[in-house]
Amino acid sequence: MHVVVAGGGLAGLVAARHLAEAGAEVELFEEREEVGGRVRSRTVDGFTLDRGFQVLFTAYPAARRELDLDALNLRRFAPGATIARPNHRSTLSDPLGQPSAAVPTLLNRDVRTGDKLRLFRLQRELKRREWGTLFDGDDTSIREYLAAEGFSKAFVENFAAPFYGGITLDRSLSTSSHVFEYTFKALSEGETVVPAAGMGAIPAQLRRRAETAGATIQTGTGVTGVDADGDEVTVEAGGETRRPDAVVVATDPKSAGDLADIETPTEAKACVTVHCSVPDHQTLDTGSRILLNADDDRPNTVAPMSAAASEYAPEGRDLLSATFLGEQDDDDEELVETVREALDSWYPENHFGELEAVAVDRIEFAQFAQPPGFRSSLPGVDAPEGPVYLAGDYTQWSSIQGALESGKRAADAVLADDD
Structure with missing residues (x-):
């Protein structure tokens, strides 16, 4: 044949x-x-740059079947995220996945105790479900799903909107709740990684x-x-x-x-990723945890790539990848300056005058739109x-x-x- x-x-x-x-x-x-x-990945001035911000969820069933994960030399992002806004940062993580983050997570005032308990309950519920059933049944938007589960508006705006905005390129949370359940189960049951040599x-x-x-x-x-x-x-x-x-x-x-x-x-979700570097002495206290912009979407997230995978940056520099949702009218220099201003506001004790642009990826078709019920079409x-x-x-x-x-x-x- x-x-x-x-x-x-x-x-x-x-x-x-x-x-x-x-x-x-x-x-x-x-x-x-x-x-x-x-x-795809490429090398620019000693930095490994993926085509936009991309990660692999190791719990994906097809990834476990089709890939030799050990041979990829995977590097791990810390679970959860650092919630950031001007003059403020806080940690929200999975205490079971990262015990060292238990205390700051419990003390996090951006997310209420009730919301943390709802997250743990949802983890347990989805763990009992088979992967093949997660796209079955009634479908709604992520925002409506979270409201029905009892999550507060503060949780949705401070965490879910920027976090799932990064995953679905849709900060409005109008994407299918089935996508939320599948990815949330994957986040809970596996790790978020990149290969040492890039995606x-x-x-x-x-x-x-x-x-x-x-x-x-x-x-x-x-x-x-x-x-x-x-x-x-x-x-x-x-x-x-x-x-x-x-x-x-x-x-x-x-x-x-x-x-x-x-x-x-053919309905596309676009994004723009600004790859930039800072001196390695300018350590961000987020470690290898992704930064979420709880104030607005400029940028939506900042990922400390070389904190997770040191191979992504040459000696003496750290690599950050900042992602903007949708197509952007600003030119590359303006976007880099926006990233610098955001970091300055999140870290007023720091100074990002030595931040340098490495490259900018403008991706017109990063995903296709996935509203509730999209699978039927x-x-x-x-x-x-x-x-x-x-x-x-x-x-x-x-x-x-x-x-x-x-x-x-x-x-x-x-x-x-x-x-």
């Missing part, structure tokens, strides 16, 4: 591996010079595993056409026509829609006509989990139809 995979993101690489392991002849084409899709180490590992299984991967060449006619399909790639037995379209949603002639999610992996299949998080939900899972499901569908 000959299968062409269009796209070398996480989903395409997973699909290629499983198909090759099942004995298929697999050719994967990726138009970029590197694999990874939206999950790009994840697709690099997936590529090696696919090639070891026998797949051929060609970068710098994209699939430009897919034409299904009954049980036959032709593929245009690199100026040549191929007639495989099946095609897995694993490109971005818009390109997938064009190639497979189907409707895909997503295409299935076998939605296209003929022997054409889809692999991408837009067939599941917008996440690394969704991408990895979709690749496995696409491969399974191809193999099932070949029996």
Whole structure:
């Protein structure tokens, strides 16, 4: 069986591996010079920069299945977050996950005791639920869900809005509550990590595993056409026509829609990440815990990347990644100055005159919109006509989990139809 995979993101690489392991002849084409899709890293002046702020939740079932987590040399962010506003910082963490944070968490006045108890109760409730059931049942917005669970307005505004604004790129909390439950369970049952070599180490590992299984991967060449006619399909790639037995379209949603002639999610969630550095003597008291902006969304979060993964910064410097939600009209210099002003206000005892910009990532399509009930409108992996299949998080939900899972499901569908 000959299968062409269009796209070398996480989903395409997973699909290629499983198909090759099942004995298929697999050719994967990726138009970029590197694999990874939206999950990529680069090196600038000795700093490791991921494409925007990205992390991996180790509890994701597909991550545990598809990745060799030990081989990725994972570096851990401390659980919880530091809540910041002008002249004020406080800690909210999971005392079970980080006992040393128990006292500051209990003394945190930004979040009421009742809200802390509700968090622990929710952890226990979600731990009893199977992963596969978390998208079942009634759906509502995260904001409505938290209100129904009894969380206070102070908790929602001081913690949930900036924290889940960072995860869903939606500080209004209008995203599906099913996404909240899935990610909250993952946060409670695993760790939040990055590979020592950057998030790009994840697709690099997936590529090696696919090639070891026998797949051929060609970068710098994209699939430009897919034409299904009954049980036959032709593929245009690199100026040549191929007639495989099946095609897995694993490109971005818009390109997938064009190639497979189907409707895909196109409403985008954008973000801008400012990568900046400070001298390593200018230690932030948050450690490897993410900073949440409880005052406004400029920036929404600041992640101390090199505090979690020292390999991300050269000797003598620390790397911070500040994320703004949505597209930004300000130019790069103005955004860097906004980050400096925010840090100055959160740390009045400090001075960030030596903060330097490393790079700015403007990501127009970081996620697709996921309002309540969004899953009912997503295409299935076998939605296209003929022997054409889809692999991408837009067939599941917008996440690394969704991408990895979709690749496995696409491969399974191809193999099932070949029996």
